[in-house]
Amino acid sequence: MLILVANCGSSSAKYELLNVEKETVLARGVVERIGTNLSSIKHEVKSKDIFWKRKMNCPDHHRAIELIRDIITDPEEGVIASVSEVMGVGHRVVHGGEKFHESTLLDEEVIKGIAAVSDLAPLHNPPALEGIKGCMNIFDKVPQVAVFDTAFHHSIPEYAYFYGIPYDFYTRYGIRKYGFHGTSHRYVSMKAAEILNKPLSSVNLITAHLGNGCSICAVQGGKSIETSMGFTPLDGLLMGTRCGEMDPAVVTFLMQHEDMSVDEVNAIMNKRSGLLGVSGVSNDMRDIMKAMYEGNVQAKLAYDMFIYRLKKYVGSYAAVLGGHVDAVVFTAGIGENVPDIKDQVERDLKPLLNGGTKFLMIHTNEELLIAQDTYKIISALNK
Ligand code: AMP
Numbered sequence: 236m237l238i239l240v241a242n243c244g245s246s247s248a249k250y251e252l253l254n255v256e257k258e259t260v261l262a263r264g265v266v267e268r269i270g271t272n273l274s275s276i277k278h279e280v281k282s283k284d285i286f287w288k289r290k291m292n293c294p295d296h297h298r299a300i301e302l303i304r305d306i307i308t309d310p311e312e313g314v315i316a317s318v319s320e321v322m323g324v325g326h327r328v329v330h331g332g333e334k335f336h337e338s339t340l341l342d343e344e345v346i347k348g349i350a351a352v353s354d355l356a357p358l359h360n361p362p363a364l365e366g367i368k369g370c371m372n373i374f375d376k377v378p379q380v381a382v383f384d385t386a387f388h389h390s391i392p393e394y395a396y397f398y399g400i401p402y403d404f405y406t407r408y409g410i411r412k413y414g415f416h417g418t419s420h421r422y423v424s425m426k427a428a429e430i431l432n433k434p435l436s437s438v439n440l441i442t443a444h445l446g447n448g449c450s451i452c453a454v455q456g457g458k459s460i461e462t463s464m465g466f467t468p469l470d471g472l473l474m475g476t477r478c479g480e481m482d483p484a485v486v487t488f489l490m491q492h493e494d495m496s497v498d499e500v501n502a503i504m505n506k507r508s509g510l511l512g513v514s515g516v517s518n519d520m521r522d523i524m525k526a527m528y529e530g531n532v533q534a535k536l537a538y539d540m541f542i543y544r545l546k547k548y549v550g551s552y553a554a555v556l557g558g559h560v561d562a563v564v565f566t567a568g569i570g571e572n573v574p575d576i577k578d579q580v581e582r583d584l585k586p587l588l589n590g591g592t593k594f595l596m597i598h599t600n601e602e603l604l605i606a607q608d609t610y611k612i613i614s615a616l617n618k
Pocket of ligand 1: 521
């Protein structure tokens, strides 16, 4: 069964067309810089040795979905003869608020539910909704499914997701920890259980998604019980351009002393901090490591902070898991490609953990899990 996976961000629309049973990707790509005069589309079909990027006029996400449809059905460049071969569309939706605990078949009610929590993810949910509406028009004969980044973390207990601010702010605005990267944490948890050759329901895991955005999760019996991102994806580990955990008083101090607006201080914490802000070199771990080996002291500081904080979270999540950890999993761009980081965490923490803890690097595949969830929901409809 062919499933199209759509991942619409503020100025981009990524797509992957997968054969779910075979777990293979037929085509993938991205429409970038939507809404500017620099918009372009990248398209890749490995089986045909096709890989290109072309400028295309793309004013909005609806047009982006049309471009994707045209390219995957193109007789020369595409992989299918008509849209009728696509049996369903799975959409990545960043925020499901408190309402959505699992992947959900999309209808008008669900769309309203996603729109209702757009305040919590103003950069992410509105473009996802645009993509959903575009797909509902263009792939109008097939079911559409929303897969939420937050859903996996619904099992976190109340005492762990509450913040120590007046309760009223929770009831009025839903201010609490939600957690993100849930699809990735869920996927690598399943893979880790396979590697350990144990049922997922019986393993304790700590999964570290270390990409441009970074988060860590304590997973008990396949359920998230704690994670480092919070109300937004800003909290926790040091990231490419995000500061992660920090005394919140820094925000008000900066606003007072630098006369900064809300937008300015938000831009600093989200876009000019993390590895980039500390090193002054780059948000990219490859550049940080190169500069560090060349003797750049700020790059070394950023690298040391990255590892220190990672170790601190792994240690505290081991405590959250009652001291028994079957495996610590490293995934995403940094987690999958920098064995030095895994090795250092392993060397420093292994003596503190129970003897049998494994340290694993596992490739994440959020698109495959989105496609599999979509397939399951569609299959249940047809029964
Ligand atoms: P992601 O968001 O998962 O695409 O990950 C992006 C991060 O992964 C960036 O910091 C990259 O520098 C890092 N990354 C990707 N490939 C490598 C690599 N081969 N070595 C070191 N870092 C890498």
